[in-house]
Amino acid sequence: MAKEITEERKKPIEPGTWRHTLHEMKMNQACYWMMLPFFALFTFFTVIPVVMSLPLGLTSFNLVQFPRYIGLQNFYSLFVNDDIFLIAVKNTLIFAVFTGPFSYVLSFILAWLINEMNPVLKVVFTFIFYAPSMTPSAYVIWQLVFSGDSYGYLNSVLMDFGIINSAKQWLTDTRYMMTVVIIVQLWMSMGAGFLALRAGFQGIDTSLYEAGAIEGIQNRFQELFSITIPAMGPSLLFAAVLAISGAFTVGTVGQQLCGLPSTGYAVHTIMNHANDYGSIRYEMGYASAICFVLFAVMLICNHVIRSVLSKYTDN
Amino acid sequence: MAETALNNQITDSLEAQNAKALKKLKKRQKKRGDIEKAHVKKSKGKHINSSLGGDIAIGILLILLGLFMIFPLYYSIIQSLKPISELFVFPPKLYVLQPTSENYSNLFKVAGNLWVPFSRYVFNSVFVTIVITIMHVFVVCCCAYCLSKCRFPGYYALNQLIVVSMLFTSTATWIMQFVVMAKLGMINSYWALILPNVATSMGLYLMRQNMSTINDAVIDAAKVDGAGAFRTCWQVVIPNQKPAIATLIIFVFQGAWNIQGGALVYKEDLKTLPTIMTQLAASGIARQGIIYASAVVLMIPPLVIFLIAQSNVMETMANSGMKD
Numbered sequence: 001m002a003k004e005i006t007e008e009r010k011k012p013i014e015p016g017t018w019r020h021t022l023h024e025m026k027m028n029q030a031c032y033w034m035m036l037p038f039f040a041l042f043t044f045f046t047v048i049p050v051v052m053s054l055p056l057g058l059t060s061f062n063l064v065q066f067p068r069y070i071g072l073q074n075f076y077s078l079f080v081n082d083d084i085f086l087i088a089v090k091n092t093l094i095f096a097v098f099t100g101p102f103s104y105v106l107s108f109i110l111a112w113l114i115n116e117m118n119p120v121l122k123v124v125f126t127f128i129f130y131a132p133s134m135t136p137s138a139y140v141i142w143q144l145v146f147s148g149d150s151y152g153y154l155n156s157v158l159m160d161f162g163i164i165n166s167a168k169q170w171l172t173d174t175r176y177m178m179t180v181v182i183i184v185q186l187w188m189s190m191g192a193g194f195l196a197l198r199a200g201f202q203g204i205d206t207s208l209y210e211a212g213a214i215e216g217i218q219n220r221f222q223e224l225f226s227i228t229i230p231a232m233g234p235s236l237l238f239a240a241v242l243a244i245s246g247a248f249t250v251g252t253v254g255q256q257l258c259g260l261p262s263t264g265y266a267v268h269t270i271m272n273h274a275n276d277y278g279s280i281r282y283e284m285g286y287a288s289a290i291c292f293v294l295f296a297v298m299l300i301c302n303h304v305i306r307s308v309l310s311k312y313t314d315n
Numbered sequence: 316m317a318e319t320a321l322n323n324q325i326t327d328s329l330e331a332q333n334a335k336a337l338k339k340l341k342k343r344q345k346k347r348g349d350i351e352k353a354h355v356k357k358s359k360g361k362h363i364n365s366s367l368g369g370d371i372a373i374g375i376l377l378i379l380l381g382l383f384m385i386f387p388l389y390y391s392i393i394q395s396l397k398p399i400s401e402l403f404v405f406p407p408k409l410y411v412l413q414p415t416s417e418n419y420s421n422l423f424k425v426a427g428n429l430w431v432p433f434s435r436y437v438f439n440s441v442f443v444t445i446v447i448t449i450m451h452v453f454v455v456c457c458c459a460y461c462l463s464k465c466r467f468p469g470y471y472a473l474n475q476l477i478v479v480s481m482l483f484t485s486t487a488t489w490i491m492q493f494v495v496m497a498k499l500g501m502i503n504s505y506w507a508l509i510l511p512n513v514a515t516s517m518g519l520y521l522m523r524q525n526m527s528t529i530n531d532a533v534i535d536a537a538k539v540d541g542a543g544a545f546r547t548c549w550q551v552v553i554p555n556q557k558p559a560i561a562t563l564i565i566f567v568f569q570g571a572w573n574i575q576g577g578a579l580v581y582k583e584d585l586k587t588l589p590t591i592m593t594q595l596a597a598s599g600i601a602r603q604g605i606i607y608a609s610a611v612v613l614m615i616p617p618l619v620i621f622l623i624a625q626s627n628v629m630e631t632m633a634n635s636g637m638k639d
Contacts (some may be wrong), residue, residue, distance in 0.1 A: 012487045021468045028467035030544035038458035039473070041514030042480075044499070049491035056491075063490070110380075113373055114360065128381040131388045131607055133567070134617055136610030141387040144407060187384065195562050196525055202558035203525060211383040234524035245482050274486045275627050284490060 011162025056288035063282050070198035074289035075195065085290070087265045088273040091178075092248060092294075095269060095303075096181050100247030103189035104239060110190070111197035112224065115245045126198055133191040142184050146170035146257070172259050174266040181254045188253060189246060193239035233309070240305050248298050251275065270294050317517065395419070395607035402603050422612065425595055433591075440572065440588035443508045444616075447571040450513045452563060456556075459522035460548035464534055477523070480516045493578060497524035507579040508587070510570055518563050525553055525559035532542050561624035569617040589613060 014020060025032070057074055059067035078085050105299050107129075114125045132138065146151045148169040155167045168174050204227075212227050229236070251271030260276060270290060278287030372401075394402065396414040426433040447449055461467070462474055485492075492511065501507045537547040553560070575590050592613055596606040 007398045024466075024468050028465055028544075031461040031465040031467050034544060034548070035461050035473070035493065037454045038514050038519065041454070041510055042516070044495060045492060045511040045514060046480055047476075050480070052491040052494070053488045110377075113377060119626075125377065125381065126625055127621065128385050130621070131385050134614055134621070135388040135391065136614050137391055137606065138387045138464070141390050169630075190384065192517070192566060195565065196524075199521075199558040199562040203556075224458055228600065231528070234527050238521055238524040241478060242480055245484075249484050252635040271484070273485070274484070278486050285500065287486060291486050291488075295483055299479065302482060303479065 018084055053288055056285055057292045058289075059285040059289075061283070061285040063284055067285065072284070074286050078286075078289055078293065079117065084268065085270075085273055088268050088270045091265075091267060092269045092271075094178065095182065095185065095250045096247040099185045099189055099250065100243050103186055103246070104193065104243040106186070107190050107194035107239065108197055108236070111194060111201055114198065115201040128194070129190045130195055132188050138188070139253075142257060143171070146180050148172060148183070172263045174264045177254075177262060177266040181250075181257060184257060185250055185253045189243075191246075191282070193242040193246070196238050196242070197232070197235055200232045200238075201228070203235075203300055206232045237306070237309050240309060241302060244298055244305065248294060248301070258273050280283065351585035391607055391610055395604065395611045399604060419612070421602075422595070422605045422608045425602075427589075429591070435584050436586060436588050436591045439505075439585060440574075443505065443574060443587060444568060444571040446505075446509050446624070447512050447574075448564060448567050450509070451515070451518060451571075452560065452569045454513060455518045455522055455563065456553055456560070457545070457548060459519055459526050460552055461544065462519070462523045463526040464529070464531070464552070465544065474523070477520050478518045481520060497578065501579075503580055503582050503585065505585065508574055508576060508585075512567075512574065515567075515570075518567055521563055521566070522556070522559055525556055529555060557627065561627055565617075565621050565624050568620045572617050573611075 012159045018279075056067060058069060058071060060070050060074075061067035110125075110129055114122055117125065117300075135141075147153070147155070148167060148171060150156060150159060150167040152167070152170070154170065155164070159167070168176060170180050208227050208231060209223065212223055217223050217226065249271050251269040254262055254267035254269060255275070257270055260272055262268055262272075271294070274287045274290040274294070277283045277290065373422055390409070393409065393411050395409075395418050396411050396416075398415045398417055399414055401408065401412060423433075462470070464479070484565055496502055496507055496511070501510070533551060534547055537551045542550065573588055573589055575593070576585070580586060592609040596609050
């Protein structure tokens with residue numbers, strides 16, 4: 001035992017060399033064993049399928065015949081020939097800008113407000129704001145609310161108050177569709193991110209607040225910015241990643257409320273476009289290309305947000 | 316042999332010393348805590364600068380927003396309690412005049428007449444959900460600890476991989492997933508339902524982010540005390556991660572409970588509850604009541620888990636000194 005140690009000390013291992021890496025790997029052997037189950041499953045069911053689907057974007061694939069290589073033609077027609085794709089990009093960006101940051105900030109504020117309540121109210125309000133994620137058949141109900149005839153809840157309420165005098169076609173009139181879908185999207189968006197932020201608040205060391213009070217913190221906002229947000233860094237980052245992927249993959253709400261394709265493609269998003277080609281027209285090659293573009297956009301967005309938030313986290 | 320004896324002796328004496336020092340420290344801490352508490356109390360109770368008017372305004376705002384959030388849930392419960400005569404009243408009422416359990420009894424009547432006994436679907440769902448939840452929590456906690464607290468070669472790359480994978484949409488990958496699983500011979504087995512859902516990156520990233528707030532000194536202390544990575548993870552880190560674990564359990568349970576199987580399982584006695592509920596409800600307008608009843612029944616288990624997990628979170632107060 002002692003001999004080994006002295007031998008190791010004799011030859012200091014310089015960082016950056018292969019030997020050093022190998023040594024580090026040996027030192028952290030237990031870590032690799034602990035990560036093995038996750039990454040083994042992750043490789044089989046996520047990494048391999050994703051890596052295998054990437055080349056599909058370069059092929060013409062109809063799910064029946066073997067994929068045929070066609071080079072960058074999919075991407076070419078996507079940006080040059082496909083007018084609807086450009087509409088979808090525009091809509092997706094509008095949705096992302098309106099729902100992403102708004103739902104992110106809103107779930108943070110709500111989690112913060114709930115955190116200051118007493119224990120019972122905490123559970124009740126957390127449940128209320130998480131409820132949309134558990135509500136079954138939510139779309140059916142929103143369809144009833146925004147129904148185009150005078151019996152739709154929104155129409156009948158607005159007509160009772162005399163705000164409008166004839167029923168509005170909320171789900172088929174291109175002027176309103178976007179707003180309606182954004183509202184329902186926001187309603188849906190208080191899900192995982194909100195709950196993670198609640199957990200983050202719950203995990204903050206309360207002695208920090210006491211210390212802050214002694215140090216002379218003046219008000220809630222000062223407390224928020226100088227104690228809460230720095231302590232929440234990792235949870236904020238998690239919620240940001242969820243918000244990004246949620247904001248850019250919008251489409252289900254529009255599809256369920258307004259149909260696919262929606263009237264005049266008013267709420268057609270990139271995701272809808274991918275679904276259209278992937279599961280209706282069975283042009284998997286083209287659908288993969290669309291997904292790849294979406295992925296690239298999300299990566300860039302993630303990078304930007306990460307660098308903004310990075311001052312609060314360790315990496 | 317002698318070496319161990321000596322070691323034991325040393326540890327014993329060290330422990331005795333430690334215990335003494337700890338007692339002293341605790342006493343001092345308590346004293347200081349009292350002073351601090353008094354100080355905090357002086358500076359206007361729990362929250363500095365929280366006015367009554369502001370609280371009321373925030374309360375009203377929260378309640379209004381809450382009504383908007385909870386409305387569809389309320390509505391589907393109300394619909395499931397309506398007798399057939401009220402279900403088709405147009406415009407639909409927001410309340411029920413004669414609540415009935417008719418829809419629920421109809422649901423179970425229909426469910427009782429299936430070719431495969433209904434209990435089989437219940438068993439499938441319960442079994443799959445429980446196995447996924449346990450495996451997921453175990454596997455993810457182990458992995459998240461390493462990704463957040465060990466600096467091993469490949470640390471940065473694996474962390475990036477997890478974040479990037481969360482951004483990838485599955486629309487185009489499901490077909491390759493099917494191919495991989497077919498090659499592994501897992502189609503039409505419980506494995507097809509369980510394994511792909513055990514290693515999902517969202518839960519891992521959640522735990523990884525939460526664990527990264529734990530103070531490194533605590534982990535170093537555990538290491539010095541001779542705990543390996545596994546023991547450090549489960550005896551030091553995990554007990555301090557209750558809010559995050561509760562959230563993790565809510566996510567994974569909800570996800571697992573709603574697994575439909577889809578193309579991965581086509582044998583009738585392997586199908587899950589959501590699959591069969593959709594089939595039962597998909598028989599046109601005559602089963603309108605059953606649609607809502609089955610949706611409410613399906614919602615109950617995740618709801619119960621949610622409430623248990625959340626109310627447990629509230630009991631754990633943050634742990635002084637454990638965090639950076």
